[in-house]
Amino acid sequence: MSAPADFTRPLPRPTALSEPFWAGCREGKLLVQQCANCRAHVFIPREFCPFCHGETLEWVVGSGCGTVVTYTAVWRAQTPAFEVPYVVAVVRLAEGYEMLTNIVGVPPEEVRIGAAVRVHFVPVTTEITLPCFRLDPDAEDAQ
Amino acid sequence: MTGREAVIAGAFNTRQARRLEGETSATVTLAAIRGALADAGLAVADIDGVNILPGLDYERGARSFGYALGIQYFWVGRGAPGPAAVYEAALAIESGMADVVVIAAGEAGLHTDRATVAPWTRPSNEFIECWGLMTPAEFALSAKEYMVRFNVDPLDVAHVAAVIRNNGARNPEAIYHGRGPFTAQDILDSRMVADPYHLLDCATTAEGGSALVLTTAERARDLPGTAIRVLGGGSESWGPAYTHPPTYDRVGMLGRASGDRAFARAGLERSDVDVFELYDNFSWEIIRYFEALRYCPVGEGAAFVAGDAIEVGGRYPIVTDGGTMSHSHTGESQRNQRVVQAVRQLRGSSAANQVAGAEVALVMALGDIVLLARS
Numbered sequence: 130m131s132a133p134a135d136f137t138r139p140l141p142r143p144t145a146l147s148e149p150f151w152a153g154c155r156e157g158k159l160l161v162q163q164c165a166n167c168r169a170h171v172f173i174p175r176e177f178c179p180f181c182h183g184e185t186l187e188w189v190v191g192s193g194c195g196t197v198v199t200y201t202a203v204w205r206a207q208t209p210a211f212e213v214p215y216v217v218a219v220v221r222l223a224e225g226y227e228m229l230t231n232i233v234g235v236p237p238e239e240v241r242i243g244a245a246v247r248v249h250f251v252p253v254t255t256e257i258t259l260p261c262f263r264l265d266p267d268a269e270d271a272q
Numbered sequence: 273m274t275g276r277e278a279v280i281a282g283a284f285n286t287r288q289a290r291r292l293e294g295e296t297s298a299t300v301t302l303a304a305i306r307g308a309l310a311d312a313g314l315a316v317a318d319i320d321g322v323n324i325l326p327g328l329d330y331e332r333g334a335r336s337f338g339y340a341l342g343i344q345y346f347w348v349g350r351g352a353p354g355p356a357a358v359y360e361a362a363l364a365i366e367s368g369m370a371d372v373v374v375i376a377a378g379e380a381g382l383h384t385d386r387a388t389v390a391p392w393t394r395p396s397n398e399f400i401e402c403w404g405l406m407t408p409a410e411f412a413l414s415a416k417e418y419m420v421r422f423n424v425d426p427l428d429v430a431h432v433a434a435v436i437r438n439n440g441a442r443n444p445e446a447i448y449h450g451r452g453p454f455t456a457q458d459i460l461d462s463r464m465v466a467d468p469y470h471l472l473d474c475a476t477t478a479e480g481g482s483a484l485v486l487t488t489a490e491r492a493r494d495l496p497g498t499a500i501r502v503l504g505g506g507s508e509s510w511g512p513a514y515t516h517p518p519t520y521d522r523v524g525m526l527g528r529a530s531g532d533r534a535f536a537r538a539g540l541e542r543s544d545v546d547v548f549e550l551y552d553n554f555s556w557e558i559i560r561y562f563e564a565l566r567y568c569p570v571g572e573g574a575a576f577v578a579g580d581a582i583e584v585g586g587r588y589p590i591v592t593d594g595g596t597m598s599h600s601h602t603g604e605s606q607r608n609q610r611v612v613q614a615v616r617q618l619r620g621s622s623a624a625n626q627v628a629g630a631e632v633a634l635v636m637a638l639g640d641i642v643l644l645a646r647s
Contacts, residue, residue: 141398199417202467207406219517
């Protein structure tokens, strides 16, 4: 990432609630909360389940596999820290939850809605590893 | 009801510009309030309710500004600028909580670093900002999904931006007055910002202020201006902005229920509306509004807005001042500007693009709606 010295990419500032997620990323695991009551997978991290409102959410290791719900190729960077073009995407994981991410490793024109993707961890600092995604040629795309 | 009916008695935009030298958010907000009070024939001493947003001071702005104006005790509205603030103020007046409410917003001097996108478009959530998601990219996500799902021709979406920008090109008060005319192809030929949105599909950034004054119909009878009736409204949210990925399934029908409520309360049919002052932050949003409001079936909005349907002179004229794309976009006051322009259309005093005989206006911004009518 070639960026002017006074522009660094904005990095997550983990909270007590979210720290397990970022710790998982550092170890190459995509963690997600699962409700002990209704078994739903919940993202972003919360204090109670949005489906059944159960208050016991346990961190589990997710599949890291999903499909692209929608995406946009960004050509006007948020700040100069981002090298354009970059792809911002919503990925629906196999467990049924959605997360925002970047699709990396391919030019934007190769990304498609419904494309199968797999998590790809990108270390940025000693604290922060970002869960980006890559197209997954071994998996079947969604319709 | 109590028999008290709320009306809009004053509406005013300050001069809008890419940069207003020497102005601050406080001074342009004050100028907007002065202008709206003068338009209404009222004074600061008459105000007993405020919903004021200087700059981006969402937390303390209204109470600080009421205090700064020297008003000792005042009702505070919390609705977002634009249709939500207006309908909330109208209900406060009709229920007897206030008699004269000023709604205002203004911004100057906040977007100084032009290497970055505007400060109000840079989210701070830890699961959002690290991916480079700013406002155009956020809104692009749902537009992209819709356009793929319904196989929409990008030219049909660009047509919306061309219509709005051409309205602004004819408006001497728009910051891009004289900039145009544009064809849909011109929109697509502008540089890409966040696919499918090109530069000319997006709102601009500018500086300025806008304000409205509401009071009772009874009081307005003794005032010099033409009062505008507030017939109905609605407001709904889909959650905190910049927190959860905004897919089409999540945001596509935002405003449908509030639209149903607004029309039911007003006792109006969809066909009664003469002019649509819609929040045009991005071109496809206009198509989304007409679908959410049940003017056409979901997926058919591109055909609905085609041709001259949304032009001044068409059946569904939109964004007649040039909107956020051409008139101005200051961070928040642009949502008040939708209401200011609706008032001017209903008074027959639009600076340009007057819709002949306009009697009913619909103002919509995201999930917020208000229906206004000439007295």
